[in-house]
Amino acid sequence: MKPAQDKFTSHIQGLYDGHEVAPPEGMKDSVFNQLDSEVSGSSGLTSKAILVAAVVVVGFAWFFMPEKEAVAEPKTADEQVVVSEQAEAQEIQREKAKAEKAAAAIASAIEAGQVDEIDEAVVVKEAVVEVVTAKTESVEVEENIVLSEEGATPPVSTVQKDIEEQKTIEKVGEKKEAVEWVLPAKLKVDE
């Protein structure tokens, strides 16, 4: 089989040995245009891939950055608010208690005529008024102010501690003026 096949095959292969057919004109341009387009297409894909990767990286960075800030900011702000509100409330409560004590002491002092004790109580009370009005305008503060106004009589009597009791009582009618004048003087003393 081999020899027969070889003869037949070799004859046919001889027919095609070096056989060439000229390609049509324009084939060359078509080949190199396609080559250029495929090469530029692949490089374009590479640049697109790089661009997409960059966008993804930036996207991730952008996605994670605000999340951290968003978590951190409200927490600290809330804590600060809570802490400040709590501290303020506690301070107000303390001052309110002091003011009540002072008011009671003033009232009893007025009744008993103990000027020295009244003087100390008034100092505390005035301090209360200043702290509360500076920090907040809440209802509780207004109550304090009321308390202080009620107890504003003692400053009058403090100023006139060397005067007789009767005159002190008469000065109560002028307490607003006396308070306006006394408070700054007292503040300076406290500082």
Added chain:
Amino acid sequence: MSVDPEVLDLIEKCKEGNRRAQFDLYGRFSGLLFAVALRYTNTKIDAEDVVQNAWVKIFKNLNSFSENNSFEGWMRRIVVNTAISLYRKDKKHANQADITEVLATPRDLEASKECDFTREELENAISRMPEGYGMVFKLYVIDGYKHKEISKMLDIEVNTSKSQLSRAKKFLQGVLNSMEQVAKPNK
């Protein structure tokens, strides 16, 4: 098998993207490859498509060519494979495997026909063949592929390739004989 140093130089320049070298390489082998493409396609337009795609593959894959092999054979194979891809796309050519009838052998052809036919006569005879036969015949006889290679290229069994070749030769025998009988009265 060594490659012509001049061709090797062209190949190296083509790898670097040298357009002039690419033109030179194209000019040197375009006729050969177009002839191969024409052999494995039915029309000139198909051959042009095949050879154009094959050239692009050649230029893009020059780095995979080993200098120990035949450069011409490497390019031929690319053209043939491209043509076979086109052939496979045509579903009409898909299933022509039939190994039940193996009647003719190369010896039959040898006994009945002297090898005095021309290439044109052979091509005329091949063009009348069923495409399945013709493809195996061209791959095996003209381009020298083995049945194992053909079976992989065409995705068929080795025995199917052998069967197709036998039937192709028998068919060719009949066609060439009839052509000879037609030609004799004129002579």
